[in-house]
Amino acid sequence: MTPGAPWRIRLTAELKARFLARPGDGFEPIRDAMETLGLSRPAVLQRVKHGELDSVYVVRGQRKGLWIKTIDQNPSLFEQIP
DSSP: OOTTOSOOOOOOHHHHHTEESSOOTTEEEHHHHHHHHTOOHHHHHHHHHTTSSOEEEEEETTEEEEEEEOGGGSOOTTSOOO
């Protein structure tokens, strides 16, 4: 028991979308995202926390993990940066 318990968490469509069985296009496991972005795990997690990177939590049976959207983060050589 804690002060203010029991808590109620309202699941909005946006919150439900962050817990998926299959990630969308452009998402990859955090280990691959670290390599793609050239960042350490704490640096990737810090950018997720600050909203600089999109992420989803993927659950596949016993396997669970954070997937990071990296495709849009690395424009090609000839792509215009907004």
